[in-house]
Amino acid sequence: MNSKLDFLFSLGRPLSPVYASLMALRAFLYRKNILKIHSLPVPVISIGNLTMGGSGKTPVIQWLAKHLQKEGYRPAVISRGYRGKAGNKVNIVSDGKKVHLNQHEAGDEPYMLACSLDGIPVITGKKRIHPCQYAVNELNVDIILLDDGFQHMAVKRQLDLVLFNATTLAGNSRVFPGGELREPVQALKRCSGFMITGISDDNKNRADRFSELLSTRFPDKPVFQTYLTGIEIISADDNRVVSDPTSLDSVFAFCAIANPTRFRHTIEQTGILLTSFKTFRDHSRYDGQRLNCLCQSAQNTGATSLLTTEKDFVKIADQQLPLPLYVLRIRLEPEEGFKKFILDTVSSGKNPEQVET
Structure with missing residues (x-):
C-alpha cells in the first residue's frame, strides 16, 4: 500500500464501524426482502469482490463468457457501466453482433468486453434488473453474467463468486474508509465460492496461504485459483x-x-x-x-x-x-475443478440459500 493511501485510511479508521454497520443493515434488509430482490427465469452468475480496486474481474468474465458460449449457452454480460455517460435504463453496448456505444458512453470495462466477446451481448444500466430483463426478453439469452455484482443484491443469483487478487488479497482487512473492504468480512458468508486471481511465482505461497485461510473460515465454500497461461504483446x-x-x-x-x-x-x-x-x-x-x-x-x-x-x-x-504502441494481452485459465463447479451448478438449477450474516 502506498504511504498516501495508508495515511488516508488511518484518518478514516474511526468511521469504519459506522460504514460497516450500514452495509450490514443493507444486507439484512435484502435478506428479509424489505428491499426487493428480483428473480429471473435464467441462471445468474455474479462475479464480484469484497475489496475496492482491481481483483481481475474482467479477465474472469471474458473467460467465463467464452467458456459458457463454447458449452452451448447464450450468455450476456450485465454491468453498471461505471463512469459511462450513457444514462438510459438499458444501454446496449453490444447486441452480440455489433458494438453500438463507444468507451465514453459505455464505460471502460463494458466497452472492452464488448470488443472482445463475439456473439455475446454486453448491456449496462444503473438498476441492473432492467438490462437483465432486456437481455432475457429481447435477446433470448439463457444465462446472465453480473459484472461486479457482490454488493448488488437486488438481482437474485444462482452463483455468487468473490474474487481476490493474489498480490493485494484483502488489503489491510479494514472496512472503508479505514481500509479497502467494501463490506465486513462476515459478508462473505453469503457468497457461493472464491477465486484467487493473478497468481504468479512471486505470490504463489501467499495465495496458497490465503486460500487455506478462506477454506478454514468458510469450509462450505470452494476456493479456486487462476493462472496465467500466456502473455502476448500485440502491435496496435x-x-x-x-x-x-x-x-x-x-x-x-x-x-x-x-x-x-x-x-x-x-x-x-x-x-x-x-x-x-x-x-x-x-x-x-x-x-x-x-x-x-x-x-x-x-x-x-x-x-x-x-x-x-x-x-x-x-x-x-x-x-x-x-x-509505436503495443498492447499487453494476457490469457488466464482457472483450475479444472472450476469448470465443473460452474457447469454442474448452472445445469442443476439450484439456487444458494441466503445465509444470515
Whole structure:
C-alpha cells in the first residue's frame, strides 16, 4: 500500500464501524426482502469482490463468457457501466453482433468486453434488473453474467463468486474508509465460492496461504485459483503478435488501472526492458494534453515504443501517437475443478440459500 493511501485510511479508521454497520443493515434488509430482490427465469452468475480496486474481474468474465458460449449457452454480460455517460435504463453496448456505444458512453470495462466477446451481448444500466430483463426478453439469452455484482443484491443469483487478487488479497482487512473492504468480512458468508486471481511465482505461497485461510473460515465454500497461461504483446497498428518481446528495446509503459503493480510484474516476466513506468488513477481519461505529455516523457527517457494494457488501449485506439504502441494481452485459465463447479451448478438449477450474516 502506498504511504498516501495508508495515511488516508488511518484518518478514516474511526468511521469504519459506522460504514460497516450500514452495509450490514443493507444486507439484512435484502435478506428479509424489505428491499426487493428480483428473480429471473435464467441462471445468474455474479462475479464480484469484497475489496475496492482491481481483483481481475474482467479477465474472469471474458473467460467465463467464452467458456459458457463454447458449452452451448447464450450468455450476456450485465454491468453498471461505471463512469459511462450513457444514462438510459438499458444501454446496449453490444447486441452480440455489433458494438453500438463507444468507451465514453459505455464505460471502460463494458466497452472492452464488448470488443472482445463475439456473439455475446454486453448491456449496462444503473438498476441492473432492467438490462437483465432486456437481455432475457429481447435477446433470448439463457444465462446472465453480473459484472461486479457482490454488493448488488437486488438481482437474485444462482452463483455468487468473490474474487481476490493474489498480490493485494484483502488489503489491510479494514472496512472503508479505514481500509479497502467494501463490506465486513462476515459478508462473505453469503457468497457461493472464491477465486484467487493473478497468481504468479512471486505470490504463489501467499495465495496458497490465503486460500487455506478462506477454506478454514468458510469450509462450505470452494476456493479456486487462476493462472496465467500466456502473455502476448500485440502491435496496435496491425494486431500482429510480437514473437520475441525482448526485441522491443527501450519501452515506456503506462496504465490507468486499479492494480498497476500486477501489470508491471507481468511486463517483467516477458523480459522487456523498460525506460520508465507511468501510472494514472484508475479509470483516468487520456485527453490530447495528457497523451502529448506522456509521449514527450517517453521520448525524454529515450524510449522507442509505448506499451499499455488492453483496458487502456480502448481509450486511445483512435489516437495517432508519435511512437509505436503495443498492447499487453494476457490469457488466464482457472483450475479444472472450476469448470465443473460452474457447469454442474448452472445445469442443476439450484439456487444458494441466503445465509444470515
